[in-house]
Amino acid sequence: MTQRSHADIVAERSQSASASSALTASWRRSLMRYGLDPGAGRRPDRLSHAELAERRLLMEQFLTCAAPQLDQLYTLVGLSGCNVLLTDATGVVLDQRVSDADAAQFRDWGLWQGADWSEAAQGTNGIGTCLAEGRQITIHRDEHFHTRNTGMSCMDAPIWGPDGRLLAALDVSSARADQTERYNRLIGAQVAQTARAIEAVYFRASFPKARIVLASDDPAEAATLLAVDKDDLAIGATRAARRALGLEREGDFRPRPAADLLGRDDSLSGFDKAERAAVARALARAEGNVSAAARALGIGRATLYRRMARLGLGER
Structure with missing residues (x-):
């Protein structure tokens, strides 16, 4: 009996009314909403150097914040044949970390800076489906929509901006044919942790x-x-x-x-809170010396003690 091709399986399950998994839903979007052919062998479109430079400039602060985290993630997964990629919210790769030994393979697959890995362009894949669904995801080998992408495993997590909107996707893609789903889960957990770290660093930099x-x-x-x-x-x-x-x-x-x-106690009035904060700052600057704090505030030591008692501030 002739073995069915990957493209045949994708097309059949995408059109099956009984198939209801999240993966099938993505395959269905790829086939019916985006009109993609699972057997098509075209590589992802890539931006020109000028277009990529423009996109990177728009996200310069974010990329600067993310770079140390990408470096750290790459030190953990790079030697196992993995490519670390960071995209914008549209799925275009803006930055990456990959070894020289693996670069040719990933470049041939199109997992490279400037490439468009949105679900609308490449069907079900780690980057595009992560962004389409706004959740952590792993797409392992033949779970990809396009037959030409079934040689890779992709572990992804979304990154949310300070405004709560989807900002980017963090991806680790593997070229190893022997990579197991169990190992993918370990990498996926690290990807999710790194994505949250990038999100936190960028949030701090934004305020x-x-x-x-x-x-x-x-x-x-x-x-x-x-x-x-x-x-x-x-x-x-x-x-x-x-x-x-x-x-x-x-x-x-x-x-x-x-x-x-x-949910903190807010029983003090606005003026009392301001006074409490001023007294607390003076005491901190004086390293707990009440006399020095009183001089800094321009009041007597006894007065300061009374105010401390009223405001719930003990001697430090």
């Missing part, structure tokens, strides 16, 4: 004058962050923090008291 507060009791939730200004107003939140705190999912962020969001 340089604010203090950054972890809005979760779980230390593992490194990307659940609030940006708080000098008036203790939350002026920004990561995607994870927006979700955890029930805030607007994306777009402009309406400033609000950080205490309200974090």
